[in-house]
Amino acid sequence: xxxxxxxxxxxxxxxxxxxxxxxxxxxxxxxxxxxxxxxxxxxxxxxxxxxxxxxxxxxxxxxxxxxxxxxxxxxxxxxxxxxxxxxxxxxxxxxxxxxxxxxxxxxxxxxxxxxxxxxxxxxxxxxxxxxxxxxxxxxxxxxxxxxxxxxxxxxxxxxxxxxxxxxxxxxxxxxxxxxxxxxxxxxxxxxxxxxxxxxxxxxxxxxxxxxxxxxxxxxxxxxxxxxxxxxxxxxxxxxxxxxxxxxxxxxxxxxxxxxxxxxxxxxxxxxxxxxxxxxxxxxxxxxxxxxxxxxxxxxxxxxxxxxxxxxxxxxxxxxxxxxxxxxxxxxxxxxxxxxxxxxxxxxxxxxxxxxxxxxxxxxxxxxxxxxxxxxxxxxxxxxxxxxxxxxxxxxxxxxxxxxxxxxxxxxxxxxxxxxxxxxxxxxxxxxxxxxxxxxxxxxxxxxxxxxxxxxxxxxxxxxx
Ligand code: SAH
Ligand code: SF4
Ligand code: F3S
Numbered sequence: 001x002x003x004x005x006x007x008x009x010x011x012x013x014x015x016x017x018x019x020x021x022x023x024x025x026x027x028x029x030x031x032x033x034x035x036x037x038x039x040x041x042x043x044x045x046x047x048x049x050x051x052x053x054x055x056x057x058x059x060x061x062x063x064x065x066x067x068x069x070x071x072x073x074x075x076x077x078x079x080x081x082x083x084x085x086x087x088x089x090x091x092x093x094x095x096x097x098x099x100x101x102x103x104x105x106x107x108x109x110x111x112x113x114x115x116x117x118x119x120x121x122x123x124x125x126x127x128x129x130x131x132x133x134x135x136x137x138x139x140x141x142x143x144x145x146x147x148x149x150x151x152x153x154x155x156x157x158x159x160x161x162x163x164x165x166x167x168x169x170x171x172x173x174x175x176x177x178x179x180x181x182x183x184x185x186x187x188x189x190x191x192x193x194x195x196x197x198x199x200x201x202x203x204x205x206x207x208x209x210x211x212x213x214x215x216x217x218x219x220x221x222x223x224x225x226x227x228x229x230x231x232x233x234x235x236x237x238x239x240x241x242x243x244x245x246x247x248x249x250x251x252x253x254x255x256x257x258x259x260x261x262x263x264x265x266x267x268x269x270x271x272x273x274x275x276x277x278x279x280x281x282x283x284x285x286x287x288x289x290x291x292x293x294x295x296x297x298x299x300x301x302x303x304x305x306x307x308x309x310x311x312x313x314x315x316x317x318x319x320x321x322x323x324x325x326x327x328x329x330x331x332x333x334x335x336x337x338x339x340x341x342x343x344x345x346x347x348x349x350x351x352x353x354x355x356x357x358x359x360x361x362x363x364x365x366x367x368x369x370x371x372x373x374x375x376x377x378x379x380x381x382x383x384x385x386x387x388x389x390x391x392x393x394x395x396x397x398x399x400x401x402x403x404x405x406x407x408x409x410x411x412x413x414x415x416x417x418x419x420x421x422x423x424x425x426x427x428x429x430x431x432x433x434x435x436x437x438x439x440x441x442x443x444x445x446x447x448x449x450x451x452x453x454x455x456x457x458x459x460x461x462x463x464x
Contacts, residue, residue: 023049024058028075029066031262032224033103035175037064040102040129042162047133055086060098060136065105067190069364073105077117084119098139100124104194108368111146120144126180126195127151130158150196156205167216172415172444173427174218178206178246179225184265186292187303187370188332188363191226198226203233203241203249210250219444220258220284220413220427221250228261229268244272251282257446258413258429262288263330266306266314278321284429285322286356289315290330294349295342298335301374308349315353326356326401326430333390334363334383337376343386350393356401356430358394362387402432402459405451409464410434412449414441426461433458 023044027037040062041051052058061083066072080099087097100122101113107125114120121139124132125148135145167174181196182189210221225231228243235241236249247259259282266289276283289311293299296307318325331346350358362383365372405428412426412434419425424443426434434449440463441447449461 020048020050021059022052022057023060023062024052024055025062025064026055026079027064028072029064029068029103031175031222032177032180032226033064033066035177035224036103036126036129037062038162038170038175039159040064040132042160042166043129043132044136045162045166046160047136055083059096060100062100062102065101065103067104067108067194067366069361070366071364073108076101076105080117080120084117087119098122098136100136100139102126102129104190107148107194108190110148114144114146122146123148125149127155130155156201161209161212164212164216167213167218172218172413173220173222174213175222175224176206176209176213177201177224178243178261179228179231182226183230184227184267184305185303187301187374188292188335188366190366190369193368195226198230200231200233203236203246206233206246207249207253210253210256214253214255217255217444219255219446220260221256223247223250223259223261225261226263227265227268229264229270229273242270242272244270244274244276247273247276247280247283251280256282258282258284260284260286264289266291266304266311269314269318274318274321277318277325284431285325286328286430287318287325288328288330291349292330292332293335293338293342294346295338296345298338298342298345301337302332302335302371308345312349312352324429327353328357328359329353329355330359330361331390331394332361332363333386334378336363336371336374336378338363338378338386343389347390347393350390350397354400355394355397357398360387360390360394398457401430402454402457405432405459406454407451409448409450410461411446412436412461414443414445414447416443428459435460437462 025037025041027033063076065076083099090097098121099119101120102124106123110123113123121144122135123146124135127150128147131147135147138145179200181198182192183198185192213221231243233241250259291311292302294308410428412428414424414426416425418435422438424436424438426436428434435458436449448464450464451459451461453460
């Protein structure tokens with residue numbers, strides 16, 4: 001059942017008219033999965049598959065899964081239960097429905113998925129998406145396939161680029177994965193196991209993809225990586241580049257007006273990257289920099305390899321480089337051994353930094369990670385209580401940040417029509433949706449607007 005051949009993607013055959021099959025892709029987890037789902041959709045389009053939003057129409061259902069917390073991973077099995085029923089009903093009508101599982105659950109659980117959910121036809125890990133057409137061909141031949149080996153060939157070289165019209169349809173903002181995998185091994189985290197070790201895409205590949213995006217009308221690109229600021233590569237004139245240099249290069253591409261990157265690790269924020277925040281107007285003043293905890297004891301147990309002081313000093317340096325930068329972060333409460341005093345240290349750090357937004361999670365023990373084996377697991381009740389207290393603090397800061405925008409003039413990238421007639425929705429430099437009058441500008445325009453009032457997580461504005 002396992003597949004071990006190292007093949008390259010087959011030549012794409014023209015598809016006979018009327019033969020279009022439909023694929024429904026459901027994406028869980030992080031932005032890298034969003035990007036991967038697009039690339040898989042592009043690979044399938046080259047095979048004649050048309051994407052559909054209606055699962056009932058699909059000939060192929062592909063779940064792009066996330067393994068980060070237990071809840072995320074378990075969601076997949078309940079979804080598979082529903083699709084299995086659909087597949088059984090289909091079988092009676094004679095129309096085939098194939099079921100595929102991709103993403104981090106696929107990588108972590110492999111053949112176990114088919115044992116638990118026998119209706120699944122194929123399991124494919126994130127490193128082998130370029131083989132999807134070939135895997136599908138074999139599945140249609142009646143095999144069940146588990147494809148979770150780390151490929152030696154570069155999947156990005158083999159994945160087809162989307163058509164210009166497809167990029168345009170996806171909007172004026174886009175993701176671009178520049179780095180994959182993680183070598184940090186935080187003791188709570190599955191990513192080093194599901195995504196493998198750190199790999200950086202070459203400069204030329206990234207520049208070419210960014211140029212294609214810009215030519216199709218994309219104005220804002222977010223560079224992605226599990227450890228995006230660990231990205232490094234050989235520069236265009238030789239010499240080693242870090243993410244700061246790459247951002248300077250990408251800012252030169254005509255049409256690309258805004259750049260972002262996520263997610264960063266505090267240990268990889270080097271001087272050049274901090275300087276890019278000072279020197280590069282296109283680099284948006286918003287930084288997601290997870291710290292997880294404010295207690296040095298817990299940070300050590302998490303193998304973060306930085307202290308709370310290191311993190312705070314780093315933020316001081318970043319703010320000195322770019323005064324209007326807004327900070328965002330991730331926090332875990334209830335890591336094994338976390339005492340009330342440790343948790344208080346986290347609250348103190350949050351008060352100290354003042355976040356524009358933050359994601360807060362209850363620790364979820366993950367099979368195979370060192371954290372799961374540690375002593376001192378914290379009870380659900382205590383985790384719940386800490387989560388609530390932390391969320392209350394973070395919400396207060398977020399509301400304060402948004403309230404502080406009223407009366408200010410800010411730049412907004414117009415992204416799409418609003419939900420109400422007569423409105424368009426833009427995006428602020430700090431990622432909030434900005435509601436403006438329809439006539440304020442066209443989609444893709446970057447305009448100055450004055451904030452008149454705020455919603456729970458959005459801004460209302462008039463032309464400045
Ligand atoms: N590469 C990123 C984060 C990837 S996972 C980084 O290093 O920051 C996104 C977030 O999920 C993490 O920042 C962490 O806060 C949370 N997370 C990861 N594993 C978790 C676990 N086992 N339980 C709870 N939250 C977890
Ligand atoms: Fe996970 Fe830590 Fe790597 Fe982030 S740096 S992906 S939290 S192991
Ligand atoms: Fe989830 Fe994998 Fe992303 S575990 S958070 S989908 S890297």
